[in-house]
Amino acid sequence: MFDFNAKLGHWPYRPVRGFDELLRDMDQLGIAQAVVSSLDAVHFFNPQDGNGRLAELVAAHPDRLAPFAVLRPNFTDWEADLERCLDEYGIRGVVLYPNYHGYELTDERLGHLMGVAAQRGFPVCVQSGLEDPRRQYRPWRVDAVEPEAIGAFARAYPEVNVVALGLKFRQPELLGDPLPDNCFFDTSNYEAMGELETAVEQFPPEKILFGTNFPLFTPRANVDKLRLADIHATARTAIEEANARRLLAI
Template sequence: MEIVDSHVHLYPPELNAAPTEWAAARGEAHWAVLCTRTRKDGRRVQEFPSVDELLRAMDAAGVARAVLQGWYWERPETCEWQNGFYEKCVRAHPDRLSACAALHPGAGADAARESVRRAAEAGFVGLGELSPHSQGVMDDAAAREAMDAALALAGELGLSVCMHVTESAGEAGRRNYPGKVETPLGDFVRWARRHPGTRFVLAHWGARLPLDAEWSEPVRNLGNIFYDTAASPLTYGANTSAGIWREMADAAGAERILFGTDYPLVLYPKNNDASAADSMASLIAESRAGGLAEPELAAVLGGNAMRVFAQSR
């Protein structure tokens, strides 16, 4: 069984060396709130590993390939900066790494389409991780039009689109954290309907969209929506998240679920010795304990990602 981690983040050395200072200088305040936080015990919520450290973590966990996800940056130039870094990573390790391109649609439809074309020509396998809700797109008609133009072209060029999805605030059992932005589920359904030729991967189990009372019926008829498992133990609790594998496979179909960790997040922080590398192996172990049959598990852990991110073969 070839395992693919379809949701991994990496950053260039200059960011890793001083994340908080880098964010302040670049005007990326929202990223700083989310990614430079520390827990009550002083440990970082996430680490800042090098490419080599990622590859070693993959080897230790038995992961054959990782799909690098960009970030939903506030500035278009930061998107291009990260894309350039990812292009170098994939060129150096084509047998282990694939990448999705970051995108900010604020510069208009023509610029958004050009960014998508550049990504396809550079060998990227998708766009993502996108979060129009975090980038101010939903309040700007021109930016919404540019996002639609990018999503349409992504479908034409065979690029999948990974979207950041959060659970609704205030509901029982939902997790709140600094920098959390609401992502109404109906928005993702509408994008999938408007762009039937584009494959959408909704991160973080898509807030369990197929189980939502309002949207479960519509999504049954949409064959272009998939879900990744990124950050599952943090979102649903390390003691209970194992049950979601069977729950979502029953609701959406195992063929719609892509294994992803959200590396370098530390997914099991209650373990005092936990690291991002440990989290990758631990989430694989959780998936194996999630009640999936072997054919389902093989699809979730790698087969689906190889199909959805087709260029990652």
């Protein structure tokens, strides 16, 4: 299996599991590889500080962990941070948090990022939400990025693969009808049995990526949802790992 949505770092509102626990869960659950990004970077004033820590953590496991950078286009010299992430840290993609970092997906500064992504061929993810609003610490509650905005973002940059992370059941339908050719979504926020079957009925399996949202969600729950889903074997293989490998060209 290939987890397209895992994170490493601290969470301000509760203790979360870390690097060793991620590798242990991967071993126990049969997850061969994972995309990882910095959870620290969500709340650090400069996300690049989190990207640097992440690069150090994953350096010993390049065969298992594919690092993604967290960037914000409204921060000073973020373009230089992107180049450093690509050239020194070996990142394989980017994760955006417009809701946490205070910008819109229509921000013209994102044009530079998407131009580089198109040139170098890496995907750009947009995290819709990280936690159920009912679990958020109320003084710092953050609304999710609406799926309609993510779909419009994908349509604005058709040459870049855009992945919507953390959408709930029935939200991928709001990405666009039809779903943009360059738009994908993960399974991390699908909560109930039967939801994945519905997604496979409505969308090509090639559009769906397995994700756990480690450490904020429990990986076993997402693994079991996929393994127990009543879907065709070819669809299961695509979601489990083939789609992720295709997007990352590995």
